[in-house]
Amino acid sequence: MSLLVLPALVFGVSYEYTDNIVVPSLIHGFYNATLFTGLYVSVVYADQAAQSALLAL
Structure with missing residues (x-):
């Protein structure tokens, strides 16, 4: 609920x-x-971000 206070x-x-x-x-x-x-970008590029994070280790 507190998440909606600012937009309201x-x-x-x-x-x-x-x-x-x-x-x-x-x-x-x-x-x-x-x-x-933001949702679209996070869904489409989630695999690439996860692979990049694993390669950085």
Whole structure:
């Protein structure tokens, strides 16, 4: 639950500051895109990172 406090505050403050629901929606979309991009990169390149770590030993 504490993980969601910061994004919720950002969304709430952006809505109160702009009085427009589009702004927090765009921020939320960018946040989701960042999370999914990080997930994609970690899944696709996990084998290469593990092999590099083993070779470094």
